[in-house]
Amino acid sequence: MLLVVGGVAAGLSAAARARRLDPRLEITVLEKGPVISYGACGLPYLVEGRVRDPRQLIVYTPEYFRQERRIDVRTGAHVVAVSHPRREVQLASGERLRYDRLVLATGARCDTSGVAGAEQPHVFTLHTLGDAERMRAFLRDRRPKTAAVVGAGYIGVEAADALRRHGLRVTLLERGSNVLLRDDPAFTAAVRKQLEDHGVELRCGAAVDSVDALAADMVVLSIGFRPNVELAAQAGAEIGRTGAVGTDDRMETSVRGIFAAGDCAEVRHLVTGRPTWIPLGTTANKTGRVAGANAAGGAPERFPGVVGTSIVGIFGRAFATTGLSQSEARREGFSPVAARIDAPSRPRYYNGSTTTVELVADRQTARLLGGSVIGDDGAAGRIDVIAAALQARMRLDDFESLDLAYSPPFSPVWDPLLIAAQQLRKQF
């Protein structure tokens, strides 16, 4: 019996992969919420209105899993306790279920307990389909004129974009000095400019401990994102220094037979070599697959780790990062050098627009450590090239001679990535 706790990205990936590898395994997925398999990253677009029907965000139903995969998926099944010596979990209903192997895909939550007044009806988080639907109803029924978004991570920035498109006056408040979880003042400045050019005010260094101090018709709290590690801890699994569940490269916790995947789990950062907690849907799917494969007990599979790639669209422009910023690299003990350039995304005669690329490399080894790309077109592909280079531990001189595709509708003969690399090399 394989038991999976959590029925979104990681949990369902684990269950589906286990089924594929072992057609006879008994598999049960327990999801505490009312729906499974929703694209949480689509929630801002549901709020924006681009996605009209919440069902568009639901990839699979419990019926699909039951019928097509012979996986028992139960919603509203909230696991409140686990006893590994007895190989047993207990639901909020009191029901107990036995397991042989356990995959914990318990995800993360928005902990807004540090903010007074968060329980008021005009205050929202944006973490579940229910959150997004409640926000849509509020926008429709109450026609708010102003919004305060607290926290300038991905969801906060995307929520600010979505609300601004509804015509609200939006203020985005961030406690730290940087946005999008990137310690990079130039990157933050570029985000600020894009937000302000589109009428969103960004205030950094603004700690919010009470909703009532915010003079806004609605408030979105996108702060306090924490991994749900309680079950893992109760089962005796080690919690890592990041606060998420420690795992090895098979996605097994320190307790044999218990695996963790998705937003609740640590993974290795391939640039620093150290455990990291970067909760993203892509990693949730990948770690879920690996956890499911290993929990099913076939040939061992491994998840090497992440380089920390992310991208966010802000009013049509992409802001993407991967690896380490210069400050982050310094903090990790590297001797980073960086170059930042502006270059056209395509030839000028083919409507190229300005793309900004920053590359960071280590002075001693010339190994690439990270980068960022900002642009109206082609940014996703360019950050992915840097990500692939980081994963391959590529050195700057190899990166500089990358054989990238060129044709005027798509890119200039000197890609901005290569121009950045040339610029960076001058510093060696």
Place this chain on the structure above:
Amino acid sequence: MLLVVGGVAAGLSAAARARRLDPRLEITVLEKGPVISYGACGLPYLVEGRVRDPRQLIVYTPEYFRQERRIDVRTGAHVVAVSHPRREVQLASGERLRYDRLVLATGARCDTSGVAGAEQPHVFTLHTLGDAERMRAFLRDRRPKTAAVVGAGYIGVEAADALRRHGLRVTLLERGSNVLLRDDPAFTAAVRKQLEDHGVELRCGAAVDSVDALAADMVVLSIGFRPNVELAAQAGAEIGRTGAVGTDDRMETSVRGIFAAGDCAEVRHLVTGRPTWIPLGTTANKTGRVAGANAAGGAPERFPGVVGTSIVGIFGRAFATTGLSQSEARREGFSPVAARIDAPSRPRYYNGSTTTVELVADRQTARLLGGSVIGDDGAAGRIDVIAAALQARMRLDDFESLDLAYSPPFSPVWDPLLIAAQQLRKQF
């Protein structure tokens, strides 16, 4: 005295790089044509009319090089002979110039001598700005109704696209069984469908030895592309098996002091490890830079090679390839396995369109050998990721866990690249 023969991509890159490294070097560039530094890859867009003014394709003028870089650039300077023992070249005018180091960036030409009737006024090649302007004038003045394009390489396909947009009935004739220089029947089938969906007829297996057999108001010959190696051969440099000038990774020919770069030169193919001739603007610029640096005599620089990446837009859809196709890999002695998948470029709820990805890997080593991407959006970035992976000699299992950027406006949570990798792994 550094003498550079050829004033387009490779020659000018060489001259500019040499100047940067040695501010006091005497540098002369000899270009046989009337203009320098034009974006030859933009010629189809000049024919199409998207680029209105030929001057938009000219990046630099001789005056710029003279004034800003103190490089003497002479147009209409046709080098007809070289004597390396005397370190001397001779121009068509009879004038002789001495050199210490020589960079040959003599490019390539369209050799249409095998086609009878090629000299007629309704027959064109598309290799220089003059070619494109003559074709524009013909379209404007003679209003042709039908066109035959001979040769389905990049230029042939792009010319067919451009002429079709002018409203002509276009037939594209290709001697071989594949298009775009890729031995890949499925890829050719996809190109064929896109051409035919937009009213261009593609006939493979159609050898053309006389223009008069073609019942068309105008004919474009994009065949017989050959490296200009005569000067190099005369200087005693070895010509490689590809027919282009042999070089080492410093872009030096077999004759010390003579370098070759751009469309006339061989480079190493990083997948096969063997010399290859893949004339493209990107490689011309890169090899020019390296040749210029080494000819200037500073710290040695090297050009590791290419993986053979290319992309072409056909009626708005990108067709991109890199590395080896399965057939090509087999011919090179690998034991290739391949997987080809269709997957959305973005989430369905965010207007994703179908992207086709093929990956090829070696059965023995699981090393990636090549791939192709076809799609309406994101194809350039995706082929570049494969290209970077090839350059890094990445294995399939590492590729499968690439940490690619995900956000609904840009990509799906499982990128088509990763889906293709998963599919390919099933064959191991």
